[in-house]
Amino acid sequence: MSAKIHARYEDFAEDFLAPLMAGGICTIGRPLTVGMLDHFSIATPASSDAELAIRDSLSQIGGAVAPARYLPFPERGAMALAMAAHNFVFITDPELDRIFTRGSREKVMTWIAALLAEVKVPKTRGEALARHAVAERFLKITRNDVEVSNWAASFSFLGRPIPRNYTAMPGLRRIKQVTKSRPLAELLEATQRGMKAPPLPRYRELFSRSPVTELIHADTLGGVSFGLANLSVLSDPALRHGIADAVVKRGVAGYAKPFGSALRNLSALGPPPEFLYCALAFIAEIQILEVLDQRRGHTPKSVPAVGDEELFAGVLPALHQHQGALSFMLTLETRDLEKVKERARQLFHLAGEDAVRFALTILERAQPPSAAQETHP
Amino acid sequence: MINAGVPAPTHATVPPVLERAALHQTRFRTPGVSPDARGVVLGQKGLVLFPSVDRLVAFLRAYGDEGSLDELLPSMTIRRLVTPLKTRELMLTISAESSYRMDRIAGVAKLAGGLVFTGTSRHFVKYRDATSPLGYDVQQLLDEAADLILYHDTFRQLYTFDRELHFRDLVFKLTPYRVPPNDEPVPPRLWATAEIGVGQAILSYLFRWQVAGRAALAEWPSQSAFEDRPRRLYLFDITDTPERITKLFASLPGVKVFSPLGTSFAVELGYRHPIALESCSSMFEDDTLHLFRGDGEVLIVHPLPPFAPVRSLVRSHLAVEDDESATSGGTGLSANIEMTLPLKLAYSTDPWRAVIATVVPKEQREWLARMLYALPPNPLGALRIAVGEDRIYMLDPSGIEGVPLGRFYTEVAPRIYVPAGLTLVPAVTPNVLQELVQGRGDGHVFFEPDGTPIAVPHAAFGPVSRKMLRALTVTSTTAEPLVTPNVELPLAQYDAPRTFPLWGVPAQDGAAGDGE
Numbered sequence: 001m002s003a004k005i006h007a008r009y010e011d012f013a014e015d016f017l018a019p020l021m022a023g024g025i026c027t028i029g030r031p032l033t034v035g036m037l038d039h040f041s042i043a044t045p046a047s048s049d050a051e052l053a054i055r056d057s058l059s060q061i062g063g064a065v066a067p068a069r070y071l072p073f074p075e076r077g078a079m080a081l082a083m084a085a086h087n088f089v090f091i092t093d094p095e096l097d098r099i100f101t102r103g104s105r106e107k108v109m110t111w112i113a114a115l116l117a118e119v120k121v122p123k124t125r126g127e128a129l130a131r132h133a134v135a136e137r138f139l140k141i142t143r144n145d146v147e148v149s150n151w152a153a154s155f156s157f158l159g160r161p162i163p164r165n166y167t168a169m170p171g172l173r174r175i176k177q178v179t180k181s182r183p184l185a186e187l188l189e190a191t192q193r194g195m196k197a198p199p200l201p202r203y204r205e206l207f208s209r210s211p212v213t214e215l216i217h218a219d220t221l222g223g224v225s226f227g228l229a230n231l232s233v234l235s236d237p238a239l240r241h242g243i244a245d246a247v248v249k250r251g252v253a254g255y256a257k258p259f260g261s262a263l264r265n266l267s268a269l270g271p272p273p274e275f276l277y278c279a280l281a282f283i284a285e286i287q288i289l290e291v292l293d294q295r296r297g298h299t300p301k302s303v304p305a306v307g308d309e310e311l312f313a314g315v316l317p318a319l320h321q322h323q324g325a326l327s328f329m330l331t332l333e334t335r336d337l338e339k340v341k342e343r344a345r346q347l348f349h350l351a352g353e354d355a356v357r358f359a360l361t362i363l364e365r366a367q368p369p370s371a372a373q374e375t376h377p
Numbered sequence: 378m379i380n381a382g383v384p385a386p387t388h389a390t391v392p393p394v395l396e397r398a399a400l401h402q403t404r405f406r407t408p409g410v411s412p413d414a415r416g417v418v419l420g421q422k423g424l425v426l427f428p429s430v431d432r433l434v435a436f437l438r439a440y441g442d443e444g445s446l447d448e449l450l451p452s453m454t455i456r457r458l459v460t461p462l463k464t465r466e467l468m469l470t471i472s473a474e475s476s477y478r479m480d481r482i483a484g485v486a487k488l489a490g491g492l493v494f495t496g497t498s499r500h501f502v503k504y505r506d507a508t509s510p511l512g513y514d515v516q517q518l519l520d521e522a523a524d525l526i527l528y529h530d531t532f533r534q535l536y537t538f539d540r541e542l543h544f545r546d547l548v549f550k551l552t553p554y555r556v557p558p559n560d561e562p563v564p565p566r567l568w569a570t571a572e573i574g575v576g577q578a579i580l581s582y583l584f585r586w587q588v589a590g591r592a593a594l595a596e597w598p599s600q601s602a603f604e605d606r607p608r609r610l611y612l613f614d615i616t617d618t619p620e621r622i623t624k625l626f627a628s629l630p631g632v633k634v635f636s637p638l639g640t641s642f643a644v645e646l647g648y649r650h651p652i653a654l655e656s657c658s659s660m661f662e663d664d665t666l667h668l669f670r671g672d673g674e675v676l677i678v679h680p681l682p683p684f685a686p687v688r689s690l691v692r693s694h695l696a697v698e699d700d701e702s703a704t705s706g707g708t709g710l711s712a713n714i715e716m717t718l719p720l721k722l723a724y725s726t727d728p729w730r731a732v733i734a735t736v737v738p739k740e741q742r743e744w745l746a747r748m749l750y751a752l753p754p755n756p757l758g759a760l761r762i763a764v765g766e767d768r769i770y771m772l773d774p775s776g777i778e779g780v781p782l783g784r785f786y787t788e789v790a791p792r793i794y795v796p797a798g799l800t801l802v803p804a805v806t807p808n809v810l811q812e813l814v815q816g817r818g819d820g821h822v823f824f825e826p827d828g829t830p831i832a833v834p835h836a837a838f839g840p841v842s843r844k845m846l847r848a849l850t851v852t853s854t855t856a857e858p859l860v861t862p863n864v865e866l867p868l869a870q871y872d873a874p875r876t877f878p879l880w881g882v883p884a885q886d887g888a889a890g891d892g893e
Contacts, residue, residue, distance in 0.1 A: 004883045008883065019867055019868075021867075022865070023864050023865025023866055023867060024867065025870045026867050026868065026869050026870065027870055027871075027872055028869060028870065028872055030872075030875075030878065030879070030881065030882050031879065031882060032882075035883065057864070060864070090871075090878075092869075093874075095871070095874040095878075096878065100876065100877060101876075101877070107879060137867060138867075140866050140867060141866075141867040141868070141869055142866065142867075142868060143869045144868060144870075159869055159871045160870065160871050
């Protein structure tokens, strides 16, 4: 059995995981189960090229967010995410719509759930970045649907290679090929019709298992919350800065609502002060970086804020008024500080006084980790 | 001549023309006349009849000497009249306004040999005299076709208007007459004109004797096609002129000295205009200069050319030799400057302006080195330095105050510097100064308080970093720019379809040992 599992691993690592990370054609084989995870978490591919491609991509993608001396591979959480990603692609196979195969999607969905359940909160920066690398690449996977037509008929090849005889003698047979690249989320949406357990929520759950990815792509994924996984990642200053920098590069406007809502929900739960600190420090750093990144050609947009966006926008003005433990965050160079203050004044008008006061109350409750430890031994 | 139009009137044979006006008389045969507040018969106009121009001029001169012609000018009209016998006379009409004014005119006119009348349009009756203090009225009006009919106590005359003489033309056509020399002091301010040939000499003379004055070049277009160039004259406005210089200029051929009578008109010195020009100053525009020469020519300078101080226009030469020792290598500076005309440095109480250079002696070189270590980046970057043999020249276009060493210099002209607190005399303009300093090329000229100016080649100046800092020994290393790899996107492709896709999947129940 273990031989079969390892053979499956070799196929998975070489044909799916390596192309997923380094780019190329990811061949989807038979689905993967949670029973294989133990083996997959310790195995390494026999092909050194595949291993090198995987490790190289991990370092590149993870290093773009935060410096990490070592990104563990194989890492159990990242491997589970990769296996779940493979299974997600598997259930989009249109061949599964045939008789005798229709139930397989439901079963694979249970395997996906089991795999995602195995992904725990990352404990190290390396683990978080390794998962982010896998999830980040998984977000970019697409399927090519090709429509081949000749003088007599047309044929569709959905995510499968085109046999040579279909494209032979293209001039004589007047062969035409129309290729459409479809992202995975679109395929899953088309697949979930008639399924008892729709795959999209699970698909969203996969990214929640990678806190770095979830925070960076909160503008498109939506529904982010400052849970334990996210806050543990944000407690690392290097990761927090890297995520904030990535957020600013993507444009802060789309993050106001999800992060404002997440902060409101976190505040309502009455969390420990250090939790509030991590969330507030993250939002404040985004807003400060947004101002300071003007030197690189980025200009912050002044979009009138409503609802949760008001709270998000109110964090920087509140921090400007704050005189407590978090005031050290505005210890900047004079010229930078003037710019940040000017931005705070703009955001004050956008957010409104109520939102700023609310943010200020949250700020008063927040404590940096060291200070929190002194207060709550 | 006065009664030329009427044959030999005699009191015995001809009935009197006029009758005396009575007190409180309100009705007159003369049209347009009425008694004024004093009961004097007065029309809207007053008319003075002169037999010749010299009498008219005598009247104008006498009236101008006594009062002001300016009050008459707005309503004054001078016409030449023709009698039916084709004799010509001159009339001067003014607005009567009041009998007081007419009394003054009548008094002066009698002195000049004129007859005074009053009326409104065509019929003028004799103005009052000692015989009839309230004036006269005609006994019978003449109904003849004429432009003007005058009624005197001894005659009545018809006149036709010949042409009008403008007062301004009259003034400009009159030739000033020479007045005998007297002991009156020369006026402190004089105008003078000089032909082109002697203009520069006058300039130098004025400059040499430190006579305050301004000069301009006036031009008039050619009067005929035979003149190949416009007429040009130097025009001088001289103040506080010593009497000897005035006499000298007045005796120089080609030079005319004028005594200003007003702000914009003057008569040649030693001459007097027949009419008191100062009493009719309103006739002369302020932006035009009228110079009445003794020979009758009137120089009208319009518009006024720009005047410049004499000291700025004087031609002088200053030769500067480049200091070959001031090179980019900083080997030294020791140029000598030869000045053919002494431009001197004098102390000035003016506030310091454009202090952009300093010269640091070699004794302060150590201090300068310490100072450079403490300078902020911006002043240090703007500082340009040239190292001489015994001194260091430093320039900072934004102000040299950041280097409080050496002697500060102000820039009086582009690349010409004088010590702060001093100024160059004569105070030539920057443009003139640049022309004076010849042969300096593109160098910077520093005037020394107690020596000759020194020219430093422009190429000798460079940033402090290049001039003062020693070269660094560096170790070469290799570095490549960070390249962001363009990673290919993953593309999903399914395996071959199977009839039962989940068959053969190991560990389906979660245990690695189970499956199939």
